[in-house]
Amino acid sequence: MAGIELPGSDGVSARRQRNIALLVAGTFFMEILDGTILTTAAPQIGRAFRVASVDVGVAITAYLLTLAVLIPLSGWITARFGARRVFLTAIAVFTVASILCAASPSLLLLTLSRVLQGVGGAMMVPVGRLAVLRVTKKGDLIRAIALLTWPALAAPVIAPLAGGVITTYASWHWIFLINVPLGLIAFLAARVLVPGEEPLRPAALDWAGLWLSCSALGLLVLAASLLSAPVPDWPALLALASAGAALGGLAVRHLRRARHPLLDLDALRIETFRVAHAGGWMFRLTISAVPFLLPLLFQDAFGWSPVLAGSLVLALFAGNMAIKPVTTPLLRRFGFRRVLLSATTGAALSMALAALLTVETPVVVIVVLMVFSGVVRSVGFTGYNTIAFADVGHGQMTAANTLASTLQQLAAGFGIACGAIALRAGSALVGADALGALGAGSEAFRIAFLLLALLTVPAVVEAWRLSPGAGENIRPSRQG
Incomplete structure (x- = not known):
């Protein structure tokens, strides 16, 4: 919105602007941390509820997919009721x-509670960002955005080890209870810091698009949970999957025809955006499954402690952050097509190599593999996120950004479900009780990682088919 002064930026001191940005960054940190911290605690939660560790994945999936479904709705709700009111409500929820x-x-009640937690998280993220933008002057935007970026980098790095430490020295309940004092502090701070505003009158909400989208995703999540069960109920599974796919088709048809759709799909007609969210979607799907499966492999199959498992997964995210300063030079030197082709191929290779891990594998070898996996993950994410908007016009940017955020969150949510399904498939191939005995599930995990590697191949093909000059208009110059 070039040339338009953001409402509320006048009359707010620089110190208050910074404090609001720090407050919102803190709530982002809670939201992102809760999306991944359960992975290391899954075995302990599974034992508490007398279910397999892999079944706990449904609670992670429900949270992530709730975030995805409600991201498009958050903008309308904010316009209708005001950022301050919605942000306070989101923290409370x-x-x-x-x-x-x-x-x-x-596990059922935990999953339902996670859905409610996802409702609050979905409102905190975009609404909090909007609250920051509305009180920040243009000259301070770079500093404010930098503050809002660090949780996305730090939370995934801290989550695996934090989950391991909490479950080892306390109990899994404290993963959630630690949010209570933090939430109370954030609520009180938001009441003082975030200014009020007059609600707007947005266009009528696309109720049909919302209902079709939510129903389709809900049915598909239920189908995925049945598919990951030890003995799937095939008639119910097929019925849910068919109904979900049918409603999904109707949702896409409606969104393409509606005057004010919940999600504008026009950006998918642009090659670079489509590739970033087609092959890129499969890349994010399988990459998101890896941090879910690794702690289960280390604890359930190898018999290692949650702290050791979390520390090893920490190496994956350390590789993710370590390569960040190099990604721009890589894009400058080799271009988007070759970088994405290398990243997707490397991701598939890292999953295939993970299938070779055994309890006898030296820890240093595992750490090297984790770092390599983190490197290709980071390079791929950066490449896809950058090229996605290379050819999106200024007038399409807002709608394309909302669509991109939704698709990326869906990939993360379904990635956990995909990992659970792959593990169950591996268990079925090596024996129904393979996950029940310590160390016996290694073969099941081997098959699961190989399946994920195969699912990453479409992303490799999409990257290979990308036009050689794709993204050249935003490719960093050699001098820059």
Whole structure:
């Protein structure tokens, strides 16, 4: 919105602008941390509820997919009720849901509580960002955005080890209870810092698009949970999957025809955007499954402690961050096509190599593999995120950004489900009780990682088919 002064930026001191940005960054950190911290704690939660560790994945999936579904809705709600009111409500919902998660006596209630927690998280992220933008002057935007970026980098790095430490020295309940004092502090700070505003009158909400999208995703998640069960209920699974696919088709048809759709799909007609969210979607799907499966492999199959498992997964995210300063020079030197082709091929290779891990594998070899996996993950994410908007016009940018955020969050959510399904498939191939005995599940994990490697191949093909000059208009110059 070049040339338009953001509402509310006048009359807010630089110190207050910074404090609001720090507040919102803190809530982002909670939201992102809760998306990944359960992976290391899954075995302990599974034992508490007397279910397999892999079944806990449904609670992670439900949270991530709730975030994805409600991202498009957050903008309309903010315009209708005001950023301050929605942000305060989101913090309260997230905090109360965290208490319910800790008090859950079963996996079903934990999953439902995670859905409620996802509702709060989905409102905190975009609404909090908007609150920052509205009080920040143009000259301070770079500093404010930098503050909002660090949680996305730090939270995934801290989550595996934090989950391992909490479950080892306390209990899995504290993963959620720790949000309570943080939520109370954030709520009180938001009441003082975030200025009020007059609500707007947005266009009528696309209720049909919202209902079709939510119903389709809900049915597909239920189908995925049945597919990952030890003995799937095939009639129910097929019925849910068919209904979900049918409603998904109707949702796409509606979104293409509606005057004010919940999601504008026009950006998918642009090659670079389509590749970033077609092959890129499969890349994100399989890459998101890896941090879910690794802690289960280290704990359930190898018998290692949660702290050791979390520390090893930490190496994956360390590789993710270590390569960040090099990604721009890589894009400058080799271009998007070759970088994405290398990243997707490297990701598939890292999954195939993970299938070779055994309890006898030296820890240093595992760390090297984790770092390599983190490197290709980071390079791929940076390449896809950058090229996605290379050819998107200024007038399409807002709608394309919302669509991109939704698709990326969907890939992360379904990635956990994909990992659970792949592990169950491996278990079925090597024996129904393979996951029940310590060390016996190594073969099941081997098959799961090989399946993920195969699922990454479409992303490799999409990158190979990308036009050689794709993204040249935004490719960093050699002098820059």
